Amino acid sequence: MTVLLLKALAIGVTVVTLLAAGVAVAAVGGAFDQDENPAARPAALQADRFDGRRAFAELRRQVELGPRPAGSTRLRKLAERLRRSLPRGRFEAVPNHPGLRNIVGHLPGTKPAVVVAAHYDTKKLKGFVGANDGAGGTAAVLELARVLRRMKRPEGAPELRFVLFDGEEATNDKADFRLTGLRGSQAYARAHADELRAVVVLDFVADKRLRIRREAGSDRELWSRLRAAARAVGARSTFPPGAQDEITDDHTPFVEAGVPAIDLIDFDFPCWHKACDDMSAVSAASLDRSGEAVLELLRTWR
Numbered sequence: 001m002t003v004l005l006l007k008a009l010a011i012g013v014t015v016v017t018l019l020a021a022g023v024a025v026a027a028v029g030g031a032f033d034q035d036e037n038p039a040a041r042p043a044a045l046q047a048d049r050f051d052g053r054r055a056f057a058e059l060r061r062q063v064e065l066g067p068r069p070a071g072s073t074r075l076r077k078l079a080e081r082l083r084r085s086l087p088r089g090r091f092e093a094v095p096n097h098p099g100l101r102n103i104v105g106h107l108p109g110t111k112p113a114v115v116v117a118a119h120y121d122t123k124k125l126k127g128f129v130g131a132n133d134g135a136g137g138t139a140a141v142l143e144l145a146r147v148l149r150r151m152k153r154p155e156g157a158p159e160l161r162f163v164l165f166d167g168e169e170a171t172n173d174k175a176d177f178r179l180t181g182l183r184g185s186q187a188y189a190r191a192h193a194d195e196l197r198a199v200v201v202l203d204f205v206a207d208k209r210l211r212i213r214r215e216a217g218s219d220r221e222l223w224s225r226l227r228a229a230a231r232a233v234g235a236r237s238t239f240p241p242g243a244q245d246e247i248t249d250d251h252t253p254f255v256e257a258g259v260p261a262i263d264l265i266d267f268d269f270p271c272w273h274k275a276c277d278d279m280s281a282v283s284a285a286s287l288d289r290s291g292e293a294v295l296e297l298l299r300t301w302r
Contacts, residue, residue: 042289046234049151050295052288055143059206059287062120062135063279069124070167070183071099079103079166082120085142086162087149094187100166102184105145109159112197114301116141116160116294119168119184119203119250127275131282136206137264138164140291147295154302158197163188165250177248189253198222199261200294201251207269210286212239216246217255218262226262229296235289244268264290 062068068075079101083089086105094100103120106113118137122130129135145162167183178186185201200222205212214223230239244267251261271277 042237043234045289045292046232047292047296049147049299050143050288050291051147052284052291054146055139055287055291056206056282056284058139058142059131059135059282060279062138063129063131067124067126067128068120068122068130068134070097070121070169070171075121075166076101078120079164082138082142082164086145086164092188092191094166094184097167097183097187100183102166102188103164105162107145107149107160109153109157111159112195113159113161114298115163115196115199115254116144116298117163117165117185117199117201117250119165121166121169123169123273124171125273125275128273129278131278132204132207132269133272133277136204136282136287137202140202140205140287140294143291144295144298148298151299153299156302158301160298161196168250178252182248182250182253185250186253189257189259193254193257193259196254196259199251199254199259200226200297201249201261201263201265202290202294203249203263203265204267204269204272205264205290206282206287207266207271208281208283208286210238210266210283210290211268212264212266212290213241214243215249215251215263215265215267216243217248218251219255219260222260222262226264226293226297229300230293233292233296235293238286238289239293264294 065074065078068078083103087107089105091101092104118141120138122128122134141162165184170177170181172180227239230236249263251263254261271281
């Protein structure tokens with residue numbers, strides 16, 4: 001993904017310093033960083049349906065595979081397991097990109113459908129394992145699908161589609177991002193935008209000290225619904241008010257096609273496309289809080 005305005009370097013240096021110092025994170029369920037001011041600790045969650053520990057174990061399984069760039073043998077092997085983990089999981093080819101496959105699962109409901117999505121590839125960088133940037137969102141989507149397939153939803157609830165995009169990461173950083181990145185999401189939007197009522201993209205949702213403000217290109221009404229869901233489960237502090245800069249990401253093709261879409265991305269994450277995006281940069285507590293909020297949004301959707 002790309003940002004329209006550069007972040008202040010000082011912010012990144014500060015957060016990197018904290019991570020380098022070995023800040024510890026407590027267990028899920030009202031967890032907080034050990035050196036954090038107690039007054040700033042997030043309140044305990046008021047819901048326990050999304051299994052943050054299970055999702056974090058899935059995140060770890062992906063990271064342990066090592067780098068997983070689009071088209072690689074490792075990613076194709078991972079894709080087989082991810083497909084089996086989604087309800088009615090299937091592959092959908094990405095036209096004009098041989099070997100790339102989106103993974104799609106769904107739960108029945110009224111049409112048009114709501115999509116919850118993430119990308120499952122990692123940036124092609126030496127040693128880059130994408131704990132947050134790839135594995136976090138993918139693990140969250142799998143856990144959301146697992147819980148929702150067993151959950152009673154309101155009468156008239158929409159069809160839910162769980163989509164894992166291939167080829168989000170650009171292959172040429174000197175070219176327009178849309179030409180070599182967003183390959184899976186652009187293909188899915190071209191093929192299915194007219195079947196959709198909304199899209200929720202989970203990108204950076206597992207980093208320590210997670211704070212996700214509305215990305216400026218995300219639909220305001222849908223974001224308000226997400227924040228209301230976060231308040232309902234006790235995760236309000238994870239979704240503070242205000243907006244961050246607009247980011248070109250997997251939600252962008254849907255926004256441009258007229259589909260309300262939001263992008264959950266904490267772009268203050270200091271390890272973006274760096275080797276430090278490993279297990280030391282992510283937290284089961286953060287994944288739990290973002291996951292509970294999205295689950296509440298989806299399970300109550302009428």
